[in-house]
Amino acid sequence: MxxxxxxxxxxxxxYQNKLSLHQNNLHVDLQKGNRFSPWCQVFAVWIPEDKRGEEAVAFFSNVVAYACQQFSFIKTKPEAKRAIDEGKCAGILAVEGGSVLGGNIENIARLSNFGVKIVTLTWNGSNELGNGCLSKDTGGLTSFGKEVVRKLYQHRIMPxxxxxxESGFWDVAELSDKPFIATHSVSADIHVHPRNLNRCQFAEIRDRGGVVGINFCADQLGRLDFETVYRHLAHFCDLGGENTVALGTDFDGTTLPPPWNNMAVLEALAEHLCKKGFSETMLDKFFFENAWNFFEKHLL
Ligand SMILES: [Zn+2]
Incomplete structure (x- = not known):
C-alpha cells in the first residue's frame, strides 16, 4: 500500500524523550512504516506555545539536530525518488507553529535551507503571525503574518x-491565488469543532488545487472509529474533493487508543473504506496520490 x-x-x-526514529514505542517509527511502499512522511517540528522569540528558534534547531543524527530528510524530487526506489522512508520536514521564526522574517531562508516544506502558521493560541482557532483574539493575520505568507511562497514553502x-484563513486566501494546505483538518459539517473546516473553507482549498489531510484526533472527528473517518472523507468527496482529500494522521500529536496508535491501522482503515464502496483508485488518491501530486507540483 x-x-x-x-x-x-x-x-x-x-527529542523530548531521546528516542530512536528507527524503532520506538511511539505511533511512528521507520520499522512500523516499512510496510508501506512508497512511504512519504511529513515530520512536523511542533513548537510549544510557551516558546517565543529566540527560544522558539533554538528549540527548532535542537529538535532538527537531534533528528538529523538519525535520518536524512529529502529536499528535492530526485532525493524523494531515490528514497522511494531504495524502499526507504521519504521524510519531509515541516514546522507546526510560525513562532519558529522568532518574529524575524529572515529566518524563513534558514527554514528553507533545512528543507522545510510546510509551515503551520499558528498552533491553537496566538503568535507573531496571527491567532489560532482557540485564541481569545479573533482577529486575522498580523502584518508580519501577511509578510511571512508572501515570503514562504517565494521560498516554495507552503503555508x-x-x-x-477563520479570519486568518481568509486573510491567507486574500493574499494570493496560490494553493495552500490544511495538513490535518476534518469537516465542520460532520462535527462542529473550532479546528474543523467549514464547506466554504474546504471549497476554497479545493478550487486552488490545495490538499486537506484527514486526521485521527477524536475531538475533531466527533469520535474515533473507522465509520466516522469514512463520513468525514466521504463528505469531502461529496463536496468535490476527490483530488483534494489526503491523509494527515496527527500520529504522535494526539492521544490514540489501540488499534489507532500504530501505523498498521491504516491498512485496516483502507479495508473499511473499500467495503464502504471506495474504489482502489480513490483509496490510492486519498492515501498517497493527491498529496504526492501536490508536493511534486509545488514543493519538490
Ligand atoms: Zn496539530
Whole structure:
C-alpha cells in the first residue's frame, strides 16, 4: 500500500524523550512504516506555545539536530525518488507553529535551507503571525503574518492553515491565488469543532488545487472509529474533493487508543473504506496520490 502522511508530531516526542526514529514505542517509527511502499512522511517540528522569540528558534534547531543524527530528510524530487526506489522512508520536514521564526522574517531562508516544506502558521493560541482557532483574539493575520505568507511562497514553502482561526484563513486566501494546505483538518459539517473546516473553507482549498489531510484526533472527528473517518472523507468527496482529500494522521500529536496508535491501522482503515464502496483508485488518491501530486507540483 502506498502512503503519504501529511502530518505527524513524532520528532517532538523523539527529542523530548531521546528516542530512536528507527524503532520506538511511539505511533511512528521507520520499522512500523516499512510496510508501506512508497512511504512519504511529513515530520512536523511542533513548537510549544510557551516558546517565543529566540527560544522558539533554538528549540527548532535542537529538535532538527537531534533528528538529523538519525535520518536524512529529502529536499528535492530526485532525493524523494531515490528514497522511494531504495524502499526507504521519504521524510519531509515541516514546522507546526510560525513562532519558529522568532518574529524575524529572515529566518524563513534558514527554514528553507533545512528543507522545510510546510509551515503551520499558528498552533491553537496566538503568535507573531496571527491567532489560532482557540485564541481569545479573533482577529486575522498580523502584518508580519501577511509578510511571512508572501515570503514562504517565494521560498516554495507552503503555508498550512490547520489550527489557524477563520479570519486568518481568509486573510491567507486574500493574499494570493496560490494553493495552500490544511495538513490535518476534518469537516465542520460532520462535527462542529473550532479546528474543523467549514464547506466554504474546504471549497476554497479545493478550487486552488490545495490538499486537506484527514486526521485521527477524536475531538475533531466527533469520535474515533473507522465509520466516522469514512463520513468525514466521504463528505469531502461529496463536496468535490476527490483530488483534494489526503491523509494527515496527527500520529504522535494526539492521544490514540489501540488499534489507532500504530501505523498498521491504516491498512485496516483502507479495508473499511473499500467495503464502504471506495474504489482502489480513490483509496490510492486519498492515501498517497493527491498529496504526492501536490508536493511534486509545488514543493519538490
Ligand atoms: Zn496539530
Amino acid at each position: 502506498r502512503l503519504f502522511d501529511l502530518h505527524c508530531d513524532t520528532l517532538y516526542e523523539l 498550512d492553515v490547520s489550527h489557524l482561526n
